[in-house]
Amino acid sequence: MRCGGGFREFPPLAISGARSGQVIVSGYTCRVMRYATEDWPNGRFHMESYRMNEFNQQIVDEFRENGGKVGGYFEGANMILLTTIGRETGEPRIVPLVYFPDGERILVVASAGGSPAHPDWYHNLRENPDVTVEQGHETFQAKATALADPARAEKFAEIVAVAPGFGEYQEKTTRVIPVVALQRENAHGSERSSDLT
Numbered sequence: 001m002r003c004g005g006g007f008r009e010f011p012p013l014a015i016s017g018a019r020s021g022q023v024i025v026s027g028y029t030c031r032v033m034r035y036a037t038e039d040w041p042n043g044r045f046h047m048e049s050y051r052m053n054e055f056n057q058q059i060v061d062e063f064r065e066n067g068g069k070v071g072g073y074f075e076g077a078n079m080i081l082l083t084t085i086g087r088e089t090g091e092p093r094i095v096p097l098v099y100f101p102d103g104e105r106i107l108v109v110a111s112a113g114g115s116p117a118h119p120d121w122y123h124n125l126r127e128n129p130d131v132t133v134e135q136g137h138e139t140f141q142a143k144a145t146a147l148a149d150p151a152r153a154e155k156f157a158e159i160v161a162v163a164p165g166f167g168e169y170q171e172k173t174t175r176v177i178p179v180v181a182l183q184r185e186n187a188h189g190s191e192r193s194s195d196l197t
Contacts, residue, residue, distance in 0.1 A: 011135045059096045068136040074098070081134035082108065082182075084124035084144075092132075094123045100159055105183045106135070107155055114172030122146075122178060133175075133182055142182040 011049050062070045063081055070079060080099045099106045110122035125131055125144040133142045147155060156179050160167040170177050 001088070004035045009154065011060075021156070031054055060094055063096060063134070068134070070096075072106045080106070080108070080182075082121060083132040083134075084121050085128045086120075086132075087124050093121060093124060095119075097121075099132040099182075100162070102155065106133075107159065108180050108182065109159060109166055110178040110180060111169040114169035114175055114177075117177060118175070118178065120181065125180065131182065141185045142195070143185060145181045145183065147181055152176075152179045 017045070033155050039118065048182075049130045059074070059079060063079060066080060069075075074096070077098050078100065080097055081094055082097050084095050085091070099108050101107075109120050112119040129144040131142050131144050133140055147151075152170055156166070156170075156177065162171075166177070
């Protein structure tokens with residue numbers, strides 16, 4: 001979701017960084033202009049959108065300085081930095097994402113906090129599936145593939161079983177939330193055993 005002006009509703013799991021006056025919502029970072037304290041449990045904020053910002057950069061810097069580990073809301077989560085090529089600008093775009101291991105590949109979810117629109121990074125990789133992944137201390141090239149049903153539905157159900165917040169995002173939107181597989185360019189074999197549960 002592009003945060004935009006006005007109020008937007010997000011499940012609590014989509015919200016972080018309020019102490020610094022900012023929040024990150026599934027890859028979109030927004031500045032909190034004001035919020036009603038009584039609405040905090042529901043994540044109701046007045047927000048102003050802005051591109052590649054300080055908070056997002058802090059996550060990237062912390063990730064790189066600590067071998068893929070970050071604190072705050074994402075502490076303990078499996079995180080990657082995904083670099084796509086902007087479909088309009090041709091410039092590299094970096095987004096921190098939670099990932100789920102799935103055999104030789106990893107899965108990411110284009111939830112955008114349950115917004116009506118897919119996130120920019122998803123549109124970018126649909127245009128150009130050649131991406132760069134930073135995982136721990138390692139950086140590698142990968143091919144991104146949006147899973148088609150029924151495989152998408154099966155993997156999404158497995159993800160929701162271990163991360164229920166993604167199920168809440170799906171309930172908020174009429175669009176089908178994509179699941180994207182990231183496969184190392186030098187990986188071999190076609191078997192995809194699930195490691196989600």
